[in-house]
Amino acid sequence: MRLFNFSPGPAMLPESVLQEAQADLLDWKGRGLSIMEMSHRGEDFLGVARKADADLRKLMGIPDHYKILFLQGGATGQNAAVPLNLIGEKTTADYIHTGHWSSRSISEAEKYCTVNIAASGESSGFWHVPAQSEWRLSADPAYVHICANETISGVEYQFTPDTGDIPLVADMSSNILSRPVDVSRFGVIYAGAQKNIGPTGVTVVIVREDLLGKVKKACPSVIDYTLEEKFEWMYNTPPTFPVYVSGLVFTWLLEQGGVEAIEKTNIAKAEKLYAEIDRTDFYTNKVRKEDRSRMNATFFLPNEELDDRFAEEAKAYGLLNLKGHKIAGGIRASIYNAMPMAGVDKLIEFMRLFEKKYG
Numbered sequence: 001m002r003l004f005n006f007s008p009g010p011a012m013l014p015e016s017v018l019q020e021a022q023a024d025l026l027d028w029k030g031r032g033l034s035i036m037e038m039s040h041r042g043e044d045f046l047g048v049a050r051k052a053d054a055d056l057r058k059l060m061g062i063p064d065h066y067k068i069l070f071l072q073g074g075a076t077g078q079n080a081a082v083p084l085n086l087i088g089e090k091t092t093a094d095y096i097h098t099g100h101w102s103s104r105s106i107s108e109a110e111k112y113c114t115v116n117i118a119a120s121g122e123s124s125g126f127w128h129v130p131a132q133s134e135w136r137l138s139a140d141p142a143y144v145h146i147c148a149n150e151t152i153s154g155v156e157y158q159f160t161p162d163t164g165d166i167p168l169v170a171d172m173s174s175n176i177l178s179r180p181v182d183v184s185r186f187g188v189i190y191a192g193a194q195k196n197i198g199p200t201g202v203t204v205v206i207v208r209e210d211l212l213g214k215v216k217k218a219c220p221s222v223i224d225y226t227l228e229e230k231f232e233w234m235y236n237t238p239p240t241f242p243v244y245v246s247g248l249v250f251t252w253l254l255e256q257g258g259v260e261a262i263e264k265t266n267i268a269k270a271e272k273l274y275a276e277i278d279r280t281d282f283y284t285n286k287v288r289k290e291d292r293s294r295m296n297a298t299f300f301l302p303n304e305e306l307d308d309r310f311a312e313e314a315k316a317y318g319l320l321n322l323k324g325h326k327i328a329g330g331i332r333a334s335i336y337n338a339m340p341m342a343g344v345d346k347l348i349e350f351m352r353l354f355e356k357k358y359g
């Protein structure tokens with residue numbers, strides 16, 4: 001029996017996608033072999049790859065002068081790829097520090113360039129997104145980097161920063177495809193698949209064409225955007241099975257009505273859950289209200305022992321993986337696209353029962 005899985009990633013996938021992958025597993029479309037046993041250069045897999053590119057373009061409205069690369073190495077690999085590909089002749093890149101994942105991006109970039117922290121959420125203990133009016137950009141940065149959704153704390157940008165001619169780079173690992181974004185406002189968007197795209201193993205990179213061609217000589221080939229674009233992201237063997245499953249998720253999303261439709265559901269799910277958290281002092285969310293994540297709702301109970309007990313008893317109730325990240329504590333409910341409203345309803349039902357018992 002499938003239970004509601006609130007894991008932050010690898011996260012829940014739509015059941016129909018898993019069923020289709022299962023049906024195709026031994027014999028893909030009557031070819032007598034699995035998609036994961038096929039050459040990545042054969043027409044069958046190339047068809048899957050082209051469709052994944054076209055569907056993602058459609059879902060996000062990606063303009064033609066942006067290239068999509070399906071790479072490996074996760075968002076963590078991209079934290080190195082971004083400075084190596086974009087710094088060019090410049091020396092400095094600007095980063096907005098909003099929590100754990102942006103700090104990971106910063107420490108990786110520091111290996112390759114000078115990092116200017118143009119703004120930080122530190123004053124609130126990283127429970128808010130600094131307004132753009134507070135940003136202090138350096139004189140001539142190669143790019144400005146943000147983490148669009150801090151998965152661990154549950155802090156999300158509700159606006160697209162305006163950086164003018166300076167390329168804006170966003171780690172969208174945990175909120176890509178959850179809401180419409182104007183891709184033309186970004187230089188690079190990257191995301192590990194395992195939160196809101198598909199299975200772990202593939203990393204989506206969307207890069208504006210004019211940013212290609214300035215890669216550092218020392219950049220490893222597998223994260224060299226210029227080279228990977230030239231080879232249609234098949235300079236080496238790409239992650240074929242994760243690309244295939246991600247393609248099934250794209251089709252599923254289109255069937256749901258696309259990103260605009262799923263956003264409505266995501267707003268409804270998040271509002272319902274935060275309303276329950278706010279209803280009582282028994283549960284506390286620490287994020288500034290305007291910056292609350294629609295994807296990862298975090299909350300604390302009156303003490304750590306109750307946090308642990310909550311996660312344990314929730315599991316017995318059929319609600320999996322609610323324990324917060326070990327560095328943050330508390331509870332985290334990740335409610336990505338694939339989490340149906342019924343999962344949120346069942347969580348709220350459990351929150352009420354739990355409060356009655358221990359509140």
Ligand SMILES: *Cc1c(COP(=O)(O)O)cnc(C)c1O
Binds near residue numbers: 075101171173
């Ligand atoms: C999960 C996550 C990462 C790390 O991704 P990997 O694929 O494990 O490298 C980075 N950034 C954000 C925002 C994440 O949610």
